[in-house]
Structures are given as structure tokens and as C-alpha cells.
Amino acid sequence: MERTFAIIKPNAFADGNSGKIISRIYQEGFTIVGLKKLYLSKVEAEGFYYVHKSRPFFGELTEFMSSGPCIAMVLEADNAILKWRDLMGATNPAQAAEGTLRREFGKSLGENATHGSDGPETAAFEIGYFFAGLELL
Secondary structure, X not given: OEEEEEEEOHHHHHOOOHHHHHHHHHHOOOEEEEEEEEOOOHHHXXXXXXXXXXXXXXXXXXXXXXXXXXXXXXXXXXXXXXXXXXHHOOOOHHXXXXXXXXXXXXXXXXXXXXXXXXXXXXXXXXXXXXXXXXXXX
């Protein structure tokens, strides 16, 4: 079993789609071993997305991620990282395949409904950023 980190972003939360996304997570065979509702400060969003600090979209991304509540999760499944990324779909909802979360719930490249780790090292950092070991069941 592998673990990955996932976020339901502020736009999907505000649109009332969190329950639908969580339902799909279960339908696809994931176990949710950690879940919490958060309202990130700008500083917390900057710390989380620090790898993108030099990118031109960093300010817009961290402003958006601190604009409202989100749901942070740790998902567990065989090949969880790849499985979650496949379920999310392409970063740009307009290019995401039918049936993916970003295609269904994303609004734009910036407000694409969900986030997921892109590899084992990233997953380890992201899980540790939001969850203490005792919070993962």
C-alpha cells in the first residue's frame, strides 16, 4: 500500500463539491487515513508551495489557496500516487479527460479543484506538512 497527499481546493469546497469528490475517492478504492478542513494563511500556502516560489504563478496560487477553506487528506491504495493523479486528471480542466475530477469540478488552470502529490518524496513532504503521525489512522 502507498500513501499520497490530496487537497480539495477552495473553489471546489465553496461550490459544495467536497462530498462528491470524497465519494469518488471511496468509489475508486482509496482509504482515507487522514482528513481535515483547513483555512490556510498566505504564509502557510507559501510554505506548502515553496517549490514554485520562483514561478510567475506563485503569488496567484498562494493567494487562491488562502482564499477559503480546503480539505487536506492522506489517501492510501495500491499505487496511490499514480491512481490519484489519474483520477484528478490533467492540471488544466479543459484538457482533462472525461470522468476526471478536474474536468468535472475544475473551473480553470488555477482553480482546478484538487491537488495531489507527484511522487513519493513530494508525498512524504506534503503529508508531513499537514499531518502528525498520530493523526493518520
